[in-house]
Amino acid sequence: MRKSRLTAGVVAGLVVASTAACSSGGGGGSSEGLTFMFRGGEDEKAAYQEAIDRFTEETGVEVEVIVTDPDQYATKLQAAVAGNNVPDVFYIEQANLQSYVTSGILMDITDQVEEQGVDLANLWQYGVDSYRYDGKLQGTPDGRLYGLPKDVGPFAMGYNKTMLEEAGIELPDADEPLTWDEWLEILKKLTKDNNGDGELDQWGTGLNVMWNLQSFVWSNGGDWTNEDRTQVTVDTPEFAEALQFFTDLTTEHEVTPNPEQAQTLDTYQRFMAGEIGFFPVGPWDQSVYNELDFEYDLMPWPVGKTGETATWIGSLGIGVSTTTDLPDEAVQLVTYLSADPTAQQTLVDANIQVPNLIDVATEWAGEEGAEPANRQEFLDIVQDYGRPMPAAVTYGAAWYDELWTNIQPVVDGQKPAAEYLAEVQPRMQQLLDESNAQAEQAAAANGNG
Amino acid sequence: MTTSSATTSGSTATAGLRASAPTPPRKTPPGGGTSRLHRHEQKWALIFVAAPLIGYLAFTLYPVCFAVYASLTQWNGLGPMRFIGLQNYVNLLGDEYFRISLFNTFFYMIGIPIGLALSLALAIAMNRKLYGLTAFRTIYYIPVISSLAAIAILWQWAYNGDFGLVNQVLAFVGIDGPNWLASTAWAKPAIIIMAVWKGLGYSMLLYLAAIQSVPRSLYEAAQLDGANSWQRFRAITLPMVRPVTFFLVVTNIIAGAQIFTEINIMTPGGGPEYSTASAVWHIWRQAFRYQQMGYATAMAIVLGILILIITLIQFRLNRRNSFVID
Numbered sequence: 079m080r081k082s083r084l085t086a087g088v089v090a091g092l093v094v095a096s097t098a099a100c101s102s103g104g105g106g107g108s109s110e111g112l113t114f115m116f117r118g119g120e121d122e123k124a125a126y127q128e129a130i131d132r133f134t135e136e137t138g139v140e141v142e143v144i145v146t147d148p149d150q151y152a153t154k155l156q157a158a159v160a161g162n163n164v165p166d167v168f169y170i171e172q173a174n175l176q177s178y179v180t181s182g183i184l185m186d187i188t189d190q191v192e193e194q195g196v197d198l199a200n201l202w203q204y205g206v207d208s209y210r211y212d213g214k215l216q217g218t219p220d221g222r223l224y225g226l227p228k229d230v231g232p233f234a235m236g237y238n239k240t241m242l243e244e245a246g247i248e249l250p251d252a253d254e255p256l257t258w259d260e261w262l263e264i265l266k267k268l269t270k271d272n273n274g275d276g277e278l279d280q281w282g283t284g285l286n287v288m289w290n291l292q293s294f295v296w297s298n299g300g301d302w303t304n305e306d307r308t309q310v311t312v313d314t315p316e317f318a319e320a321l322q323f324f325t326d327l328t329t330e331h332e333v334t335p336n337p338e339q340a341q342t343l344d345t346y347q348r349f350m351a352g353e354i355g356f357f358p359v360g361p362w363d364q365s366v367y368n369e370l371d372f373e374y375d376l377m378p379w380p381v382g383k384t385g386e387t388a389t390w391i392g393s394l395g396i397g398v399s400t401t402t403d404l405p406d407e408a409v410q411l412v413t414y415l416s417a418d419p420t421a422q423q424t425l426v427d428a429n430i431q432v433p434n435l436i437d438v439a440t441e442w443a444g445e446e447g448a449e450p451a452n453r454q455e456f457l458d459i460v461q462d463y464g465r466p467m468p469a470a471v472t473y474g475a476a477w478y479d480e481l482w483t484n485i486q487p488v489v490d491g492q493k494p495a496a497e498y499l500a501e502v503q504p505r506m507q508q509l510l511d512e513s514n515a516q517a518e519q520a521a522a523a524n525g526n527g
Numbered sequence: 528m529t530t531s532s533a534t535t536s537g538s539t540a541t542a543g544l545r546a547s548a549p550t551p552p553r554k555t556p557p558g559g560g561t562s563r564l565h566r567h568e569q570k571w572a573l574i575f576v577a578a579p580l581i582g583y584l585a586f587t588l589y590p591v592c593f594a595v596y597a598s599l600t601q602w603n604g605l606g607p608m609r610f611i612g613l614q615n616y617v618n619l620l621g622d623e624y625f626r627i628s629l630f631n632t633f634f635y636m637i638g639i640p641i642g643l644a645l646s647l648a649l650a651i652a653m654n655r656k657l658y659g660l661t662a663f664r665t666i667y668y669i670p671v672i673s674s675l676a677a678i679a680i681l682w683q684w685a686y687n688g689d690f691g692l693v694n695q696v697l698a699f700v701g702i703d704g705p706n707w708l709a710s711t712a713w714a715k716p717a718i719i720i721m722a723v724w725k726g727l728g729y730s731m732l733l734y735l736a737a738i739q740s741v742p743r744s745l746y747e748a749a750q751l752d753g754a755n756s757w758q759r760f761r762a763i764t765l766p767m768v769r770p771v772t773f774f775l776v777v778t779n780i781i782a783g784a785q786i787f788t789e790i791n792i793m794t795p796g797g798g799p800e801y802s803t804a805s806a807v808w809h810i811w812r813q814a815f816r817y818q819q820m821g822y823a824t825a826m827a828i829v830l831g832i833l834i835l836i837i838t839l840i841q842f843r844l845n846r847r848n849s850f851v852i853d
Contacts, residue, residue: 153815159605177818181606288796336689336706344689476817479796483624486709486799516603516819523607 111140226416231392232459236359240372282333284345298382302468329491376455391464474513604820615825650734
């Protein structure tokens with residue numbers, strides 16, 4: 079009798095203690111300040127800390143910062159969500175927006191952003207629209223707003239200016255894109271043996287299929303899906319032609335290093351060592367590339383048969399949790415980081431991103447003696463010809479990843495592009511169908527349908 | 528040991544007294560003054576028992592039950608769960624990638640016997656009087672204490688088909704090495720080589736300890752009987768280190784079934800044609816990239832059951848083969 083009562087008491091006490099510990103951790107931190115969870119490398123952490131400190135100074139709102147490494151962010155955020163301990167403000171990936179909205183985790187911030195007088199017209203439309211969702215499609219201009227862009231990441235084509243000049247090749251025009259054939263001619267001229275040991279030590283280019291195929295497909299008139307993202311369209315002739323041209327660069331024309339090589343590490347290192355002529359450049363590369371021994375610059379991506387250059391833009395957003403105790407302050411932090419001129423200046427000075435504000439960006443692009451000189455190309459991508467990654471605007475990404483899983487034989491030249499694409503299309507279609515069905519069920523389950 | 532048995536017998540004694548006592552024990556404590564101490568001790572005993580028990584309930588039993596339920600739902604890990612019965616398990620049967628990843632996972636286990644043989648050989652070598660022995664032992668142990676993530680990145684560079692260390696060394700002896708991690712044929716062996724290298728020091732250390740505790744007299748007796756060194760190894764060393772071998776096989780299989788970090792770092796997309804994806808990697812991707820938490824949980828449970836079955840078989844086999852020397 080005594081024994082069991084005592085046991086019960088101890089157990090009950092511990093259970094109460096542990097649940098109390100859990101619930102005090104829940105609900106998005108203390109009500110006195112905000113929690114902000116984000117990710118980034120060292121430079122980025124420092125720059126953001128500086129911006130956040132100034133926010134606290136100006137508004138008096140304490141912000142507790144939780145930083146993770148980039149590759150652990152998604153896992154940790156999801157763990158926080160599962161533990162009912164969502165940070166008040168956090169980074170949200172484009173690709174996860176829909177599931178976080180339909181699961182009722184991201185707050186609709188449309189009205190607060192408007193009330194706080196943020197001039198959305200001075201932010202990149204692509205960046206803002208990426209976080210709009212109308213319950214069916216993401217990225218539409220009239221959807222509700224569930225976040226603001228932390229940044230936009232235009233993926234530009236770049237070239238080793240010093241190498242091209244030494245080879246006596248006319249520098250690519252900043253406005254008129256090269257056609258694939260013209261570009262290939264240049265690549266062939268650049269691929270050679272410089273030190274005369276009988277082995278190539280300089281190549282035209284060297285591109286990873288996962289990150290570079292998009293431009294080729296789009297400028298050739300192909301795409302991954304139809305417009306309402308219900309039909310996988312990788313088996314079109316335009317798509318196949320683009321993939322074939324892409325792999326032929328390596329296997330037919332041999333203007334890239336090692337025919338077997340599909341890893342980026344190599345060509346990224348080789349570009350920095352001055353062995354590669356053409357290589358993509360993102361805003362995040364600038365701080366490293368600016369230190370290299372040669373000069374580089376940006377250009378529009380070479381074009382397929384549409385003649386219209388194309389590439390992708392990444393973006394990362396900042397959103398607010400529905401469980402926050404301080405919704406107004408949380409939205410204020412979002413708008414501060416995304417759209418405050420001083421905060422933007424801090425982040426841009428760290429050479430880690432393109433300015434979010436159009437007027438700041440225009441000034442930044444026009445800067446005299448800037449490197450790369452053609453910074454405007456980044457802005458053209460954001461404003462004009464960049465597109466979201468195909469999987470960034472669908473509910474799940476499994477259908478998109480399926481394309482890459484078995485692509486190696488195509489990259490190695492052992493299988494024709496058209497044959498592979500015809501094989502993979504049904505599998506991708508099935509996964510996309512499943513993903514769309516899940517999106518509907520999730521929305522229905524949460525009453526957001 | 529003695530204290531605890533004393534307490535146990537004491538408690539039985541008092542319980543007997545209590546039962547027979549006509550008045551409530553609270554008013555007339557039996558056993559002449561021991562009861563306060565006894566009660567005090569009993570309280571602490573219960574608290575000590577409660578700590579692991581609650582830990583077990585909260586961190587093992589509850590999660591397991593939760594996982595079993597989650598595996599019967601469609602759940603994205605964020606929103607509410609939707610009960611769908613055994614649908615996840617049905618889907619799993621048709622999931623080609625889960626089959627491939629399970630196959631890969633068990634394929635990696637080829638590395639276990641290789642690693643054990645090598646580490647036993649090394650342990651025997653290290654058991655001799657060698658110049659710089661401690662240095663060698665330390666060198667072999669360094670990979671064990673290094674961060675797996677860092678090691679995986681180093682090996683990723685070493686395996687680089689174009690200018691990686693491995694192929695450079697192979698080129699010295701005139702072999703044109705493959706592009707290890709981008710080739711369906713070589714990616715798995717590449718991971719096995721790395722895993723063997725990483726685990727060598729730990730197994731070696733355990734074997735070394737086991738070898739050193741083999742009674743000298745056995746070898747002396749065998750030598751008198753004219754056994755050569757191979758026979759001594761076969762008949763004495765090998766059986767004497769069997770408990771260590773068993774321990775290593777069991778733990779290596781359990782750890783091997785959960786291989787993840789190397790895969791995720793060295794081949795971020797699961798390797799060419801999914802040739803390096805392990806079961807845990809596949810589960811992780813379903814859970815955290817595709818937000819199919821329910822489905823991923825179902826796969827995790829299947830994997831857990833497989834590991835359990837294998838371990839039970841091993842215990843059964845080991846029991847049949849075991850013997851004792853006093």
